[in-house]
């Protein structure tokens with residue numbers, strides 16, 4: 572078995588054993604350990620949350636005092652102590668839904684959005700970056716000053732521009748690739764700390 576396949580299997584097995592709905596859960600766990608995007612008591616919005624691995628992790632970290640709201644186009648099975656809305660993030664009422672659920676702005680926004688992939692990387696990359704800009708428009712209306720964010724980025728032609736754009740909005744940003752992310756996949760993560 573190739574090393575990459577072994578690693579993929581390792582996280583799939585772990586997710587199954589530990590009751591997480593996706594291997595992606597381990598990426599968030601790892602990045603949160605290093606950068607503390609979410610803390611106990613955080614109000615967290617998760618854009619593109621299906622099947623719900625990140626919601627599960629965010630709920631565990633934010634605890635009883637926190638609140639987690641996940642949004643996805645696809646149906647997501649209920650997750651205890653979290654709220655899920657089946658919605659297109661590009662529709663206009665998403666901001667109202669978030670604010671009315673929290674009763675205030677969010678402390679953290681996490682975003683793992685992926686388009687339906689076509690297999691043509693430049694098309695998929697452009698579509699994913701475009702989803703990220705839609706998520707940023709939401710973020711600008713719902714994130715607390717000093718709040719944190721996390722964005723998945725399909726790496727390609729427009730990613731440097733996206734990272735530069737985010738740099739201006741936060742005290743600190745960092746480009747990272749967690750160990751739980753497969754090496755050949757061209758996904759990166761943009762960690763954003765301290766919304767200005």
Ligand SMILES: C[S@@+](CC[C@H](N)C(=O)[O-])C[C@H]1O[C@@H](n2cnc3c(N)ncnc32)[C@H](O)[C@@H]1O
Pocket residue numbers: 592593595596618619620621622623624625626642643644645658659660661683684685686687702
């Ligand atoms: C990689 S998955 C997210 C995995 C998730 N973080 C987890 O841990 O289970 C990406 C998601 O983005 C969602 N998505 C793509 N475009 C969307 C849109 N316009 N509105 C809402 N969700 C969208 C997809 O339906 C898909 O479920």
